[in-house]
Amino acid sequence: MLSQPMLRLASAVSCRRTKPLLCIALLAYVASVWDNLVNMRPIQENGELRIESRLDKIIEPLREKIRDLEKSFTQKYSPVKFLSEKDCKRILVTGGMGFVGSYLMDKLMMDGHKVTMVDNFFMGRKRNMEHWVSHENFELINHDMLEQLSIEVDQIYHLASPASPPSYMYNPFKTLKTNTVGTLNMLGLAKRVGARLFLASTSEVCRDPEVHPQTEDYWGRVNPIGPCPRFAEMCYACMKQEGVAVRVARIFNTFGPRMHMNDGWVVSNFILQALQGEPLTVYRSGSQTRAFRYISDLVNRLVALTNSNVSSPVKLGNPEEHTILEFAQLIKNPVGSGSKIQFLSEKAKLMPGWEPMVLREEGLNKAIFYFRKELEYHANNQYIPKPKPARMKTERASHN
Ligand SMILES: NC(=O)c1ccc[n+]([C@@H]2O[C@H](COP(=O)([O-])OP(=O)(O)OC[C@H]3O[C@@H](n4cnc5c(N)ncnc54)[C@H](O)[C@@H]3O)[C@@H](O)[C@H]2O)c1
Numbered sequence: 001m002l003s004q005p006m007l008r009l010a011s012a013v014s015c016r017r018t019k020p021l022l023c024i025a026l027l028a029y030v031a032s033v034w035d036n037l038v039n040m041r042p043i044q045e046n047g048e049l050r051i052e053s054r055l056d057k058i059i060e061p062l063r064e065k066i067r068d069l070e071k072s073f074t075q076k077y078s079p080v081k082f083l084s085e086k087d088c089k090r091i092l093v094t095g096g097m098g099f100v101g102s103y104l105m106d107k108l109m110m111d112g113h114k115v116t117m118v119d120n121f122f123m124g125r126k127r128n129m130e131h132w133v134s135h136e137n138f139e140l141i142n143h144d145m146l147e148q149l150s151i152e153v154d155q156i157y158h159l160a161s162p163a164s165p166p167s168y169m170y171n172p173f174k175t176l177k178t179n180t181v182g183t184l185n186m187l188g189l190a191k192r193v194g195a196r197l198f199l200a201s202t203s204e205v206c207r208d209p210e211v212h213p214q215t216e217d218y219w220g221r222v223n224p225i226g227p228c229p230r231f232a233e234m235c236y237a238c239m240k241q242e243g244v245a246v247r248v249a250r251i252f253n254t255f256g257p258r259m260h261m262n263d264g265w266v267v268s269n270f271i272l273q274a275l276q277g278e279p280l281t282v283y284r285s286g287s288q289t290r291a292f293r294y295i296s297d298l299v300n301r302l303v304a305l306t307n308s309n310v311s312s313p314v315k316l317g318n319p320e321e322h323t324i325l326e327f328a329q330l331i332k333n334p335v336g337s338g339s340k341i342q343f344l345s346e347k348a349k350l351m352p353g354w355e356p357m358v359l360r361e362e363g364l365n366k367a368i369f370y371f372r373k374e375l376e377y378h379a380n381n382q383y384i385p386k387p388k389p390a391r392m393k394t395e396r397a398s399h400n
Helices: 004-015 019-076 099-110 165-170 172-193 232-242 266-275 295-306 324-335 346-350 360-375
Strands: 090-094 114-119 138-142 155-158 196-202 246-251 280-283 314-316 341-344
Touching: 090 099, 090 172, 099 114, 099 295, 155 172, 155 295, 165 172, 172 196, 172 232, 196 232, 196 295, 232 246, 246 295, 266 280, 266 324, 280 324, 295 314, 324 341
Parallel strands: 090 114, 090 155, 114 138, 155 196, 196 246, 246 314, 280 341
Antiparallel strands: none
């Protein structure tokens, strides 16, 4: 519906009376619209102000949280020594988010070095290094050891390896590749940039040792097809052939915070069992002895070894040995646990749930039957086993 002035305007236009009348009417209309707009602005501004203040109320606590987080990050750093440019080393730690690597990184950072940490996050936990995030001496690279790495460093601590039984058995082929290709990549890097390489080897090379505790001149009893082949040999070959400075430690059982809950080592197993009121499982009689070392002691020795002139492999254990049974008691008491100690046979440990299905006599009868049938194929039912002669290369004829 048209308003009265608009009707008048319309009749004026239709009657084509005068142009000025039309102009005046239009001007009046525009003026009234403008007036309305000007009057509405304060209402709109008021609304916007109200929305803004409500948003402020929501955002302010978030801003407060961010300020707190920023403060906690800067306050959390442990004190770091100042080193002159000459003494400050650029150090690469592979597997730095793992148990040993993260403590090593703490030591190197606090000693004032510039540390680059490499990990593929397979077993490593971000929590192990979050206290160094944003520190000017710290750098983290998400990297798999199977790939080459280009970086300028003075020292390399090579610890990246799926170390615990559940992790190295999860993907055994990848474990072997990480240990071979990963170590080769680090040897290549050390050679290119002239860095010293430390390799974290394992006491597993002394599998079921005959000597307890193992001294440094005890060479171990190696299981050549076990899951822990000797990659240290590769490093020594590289040292002899290419002159790369190599340091190797055979690490024995180490414990401390940041161990993995499911690493399968005896200390973490006992602690978890005691805390949960479960029986502490001891294999055999528990009289077998082990030496356990606390993580900070190990890390101090690793750094001292790397900076020393000792290039032969060094066993890092603990001269103080305990029986497994003593260790179970040692853990049970401080936890205050009512857990019992349960003795399991070694067989159960190696093959849980395995029971022989065939009786010895029954199995032997089957084998005897088989051999009897085989003999029937031979003359007079007789066969004397003879080993095949070894294939020997005949000597080449001399040209002289
Ligand atoms: N903890 C011990 O008692 C002990 C005993 C003997 C030897 N060691 C040796 O010390 C080293 C560290 O052991 P840990 O107990 O800290 O083990 P861990 O499992 O806690 O740490 C190993 C780290 O290596 C990383 N990693 C694995 N594969 C990788 C890959 N392909 N690329 C990049 N990163 C990879 C994992 O994510 C993890 O952070 C290992 O070489 C282990 O064999 C440890």
